[in-house]
Amino acid sequence: MIVKSIVALIAGLLLSINLMAGMPILKGIGGDFSLNSSLGKQVNLTDFRGQVVLMFFGYTNCADICPTTMAHMSQLMDRLEPEYRSRVQVLFVSIDGDNDTPSHLNKYLAYFDPSFIGLVDTRDKIDAVAAQYHAEYAKLAQTKVTTIYKKLTLAGESTEQEGYLFSHTAKIYVMGAQGRVRGYFYMGTPHAEMQSQIKQLLKE
C-alpha cells in the first residue's frame, strides 16, 4: 500500500512537472519556406498558421529512423481527439530529391497517415530549408540497403543495384500556431508528452 502510494506520488509529480513545462520559442532557427508537395502543388509554411506543425527531414529509402518516426507520429495522430487532430499537420521534407517524387512521397506517407504531407524540391531549395532549420544531413557512400520502399522504387530494375544511405537529424521540429519553432520531439518522446505540449501550443 505504501509502495503504491509512493509510486503514485512520483508519477503524479512527474506528470505535473511535465504539464507545467511549456515549450519556449526558439530563436535563430526556422522561418517560412515554399516547396513542392505530395499534394501536387507548392506548399508554404504560412499555409498552416493556427496549426501546430510537426516537421521531419528524412527520405523514403531510410530503413530505420524515418519509418519509425512516421509510425510514432501516426500513433500520436490516432491518440489525439478530433478537435486537436484537425489542427496538427505533419510535414515530411525529403532530403532525397533524386529519388523521392511527390507521387512516391504520397504513397509512402499514406501508409502511415493520409493527412501527412510530403515536401520535395530541387537540391538547392531543400538545402536552404535544411539550413534554416539547422537540419544537418549528408549522403553517405554507396551502401547496400534493402527495404520494402527500396524494392518498390526499384521495381523492374536489377535487385543487385547498390543503394545509399543518408546521415540525418532525427528531430521532429515542432512549430506553434505562429509558425515559430517551439522545440523538438523525437521517436522516443512519449505520446502523452507530445499530446500535452501540442494542446498547450494550440491554446496559446
Next chain:
Amino acid sequence: MYVLLRLGRQLGWLLVMPLLMLLIIGLTPKVQASDLPQYDLHSVIYQWYGALDAKGPAQSSSHHLLNIGQPRKAGSGEQAQVEVDVQLESQDKRIGENPYPGSYEEHVLRISSDLKQVLASQTTFYSIDDFDSKYRPSRAINLIKSLVYAWTHGLDSYDSETLEQLLLPSSKFIAAEAEVQQAAEYAPYLLSLNYLKNHRSLSKLVIEAANEGLDNYHVTFEYQWWAVNQQGNTELAQIAVEIQVQIIAGEALIRFYKEVYLAPITDAGAEVRC
C-alpha cells in the same frame, strides 16, 4: 493544503499531485536573482587579478581563480559595498626553478557598490602546496575572461557605452541578427525587443594564443540566451561567438567579433542522428 492532503487520500495522489505542485510552484519565486551568474562582478574580479599578474618584473606572478563565492553586502545604506570570497592558486615565478610549489589562497575582496572597482583585498588563508607545479602564466586568461564577462553583462543590460569601450575602434563586427549591421546598433536593437527578462549563460569558453608575441588571442564561447517577451513567452537561443582579442596596456579589447545562431538543445534525446 489540508484540503489537498485529504483529497489526496480520497481521490488518489496521481490526480491531486499536479494541483499540489502548481500550488508549491506558485508560492516559490521562479528564478532567484542570486542563482544567475553575476557577470559584472566576475568581470571586475578577473580584471583585478589580471592587473596583478601584469605587475612586477616580466609578469612573474600568476593567479588562477578556482572559485568566486556569492557576494554579500558590506556596510549599510545605498552606498553599501560588496564583499566576496575568492579561492585561487597563486604562483610566483622563481628564476632557475621550475617546477616548484605554488600556494593555495583565500581572499576576501571588497568591491565598490557599482561593481566597477576592487577597493581592497585581504588574504584570509595561505597554504604552500605540498607538490611542485610548472609555472603557468594567467594574465591573458584573467584579462580575457574579464572582457568576456563585461561584454556579456553589457549585452544583458543593453549598455552601449560599455560595449563600445570593449571594442577597438577598427574592429570588425558581425552579429547573429541580420538587423544589426554594426556594434553601435546592437544594444539599441536588443532594447527594442522589449523583453521583460533577459539573461545570457556562458559556456564552452576556449582561449587560444593567436600570436602571443603581439598579445593576440582567439577566443570562442557559446551563449544560451534566455528571455521573456511581452506576451510572457519564454524565448531561447543558442549562439556561437568567435572573437579575436588584443591586449593593450593591461586591458583586453575585441578587434573581431562574430556570432551565429545554433540550434538550441532542448532535449538530448532529439539530438540522435540516423
